[in-house]
Amino acid sequence: xxxxxxxxxxxxxxxxxxxxxxxxxxxxxxxxxxxxxxxxxxxxxxxxxxxxxxxxxxxxxxxxxxxxxxxxxxxxxxxxxxxxxxxxxxxxxxxxxxxxxxxxxxxxxxxxxxxxxxxxxxxxxxxxxxxxxxxxxxxxxxxxxxxxxxxxxxxxxxxxxxxxxxxxxxxx
Amino acid sequence: xxxxxxxxxxxxxxxxxxxxxxxxxxxxxxxxxxxxxxxxxxxxxxxxxxxxxxxxxxxxxxxxx
Numbered sequence: 001x002x003x004x005x006x007x008x009x010x011x012x013x014x015x016x017x018x019x020x021x022x023x024x025x026x027x028x029x030x031x032x033x034x035x036x037x038x039x040x041x042x043x044x045x046x047x048x049x050x051x052x053x054x055x056x057x058x059x060x061x062x063x064x065x066x067x068x069x070x071x072x073x074x075x076x077x078x079x080x081x082x083x084x085x086x087x088x089x090x091x092x093x094x095x096x097x098x099x100x101x102x103x104x105x106x107x108x109x110x111x112x113x114x115x116x117x118x119x120x121x122x123x124x125x126x127x128x129x130x131x132x133x134x135x136x137x138x139x140x141x142x143x144x145x146x147x148x149x150x151x152x153x154x155x156x157x158x159x160x161x162x163x164x165x166x167x168x169x170x171x172x
Numbered sequence: 173x174x175x176x177x178x179x180x181x182x183x184x185x186x187x188x189x190x191x192x193x194x195x196x197x198x199x200x201x202x203x204x205x206x207x208x209x210x211x212x213x214x215x216x217x218x219x220x221x222x223x224x225x226x227x228x229x230x231x232x233x234x235x236x237x
Binding site: 036037038039097102 | 197198199201202205211213214216217
């Protein structure tokens with residue numbers, strides 16, 4: 001098996017494992033997709049913001065590639081765009097109390113996010129230490145892990161800060 | 173505009189926002205947003221709230237000019 005075929009197989013297996021994990025979490029009701037009418041409206045608006053961010057980020061990435069030359073692998077560039085738009089969507093939802101559904105337990109979901117963030121940032125740290133993160137000045141596909149780790153960390157921090165501020169506001 | 177009539181009707185039944193939210197199948201934040209006037213509920217949710225609180229639509233949601 002060539003290096004590229006192994007790489008493609010690894011990515012495919014990773015994606016399949018991710019889909020299986022999400023399916024399991026949905027089945028176990030850790031993740032749930034039932035929202036009330038106000039939350040549906042807020043999420044619709046958040047989807048708009050996320051979509052527009054994705055368009056802008058994809059265009060900016062394309063322009064940066066033309067102007068600066070190749071500075072990252074395509075997979076990394078696409079991952080940055082997706083992570084940015086997911087962050088915008090999630091933050092817009094969190095600020096409107098529409099991120100978690102009626103059935104989801106905030107503590108379980110945020111523990112999952114903390115775990116995902118720690119694993120991905122940890123992998124990023126390992127890659128950085130071994131010098132695999134950059135090759136010839138180009139950010140390699142291995143940067144995908146820390147990018148998604150950073151995205152989940154941003155969502156986690158915004159959720160916790162918003163939760164604490166809201167609790168204080170309601171207590172006053 | 174704040175919906176003080178809904179808030180007082182809920183308080184009159186000694187119900188918390190969470191209890192009302194559970195009874196009508198929405199989040200507590202949605203009930204809070206309705207009471208604060210930040211969200212206009214659909215007629216379906218208005219009816220569910222009225223039934224739970226034992227009030228009419230006019231009593232809770234009609235605003236005189």
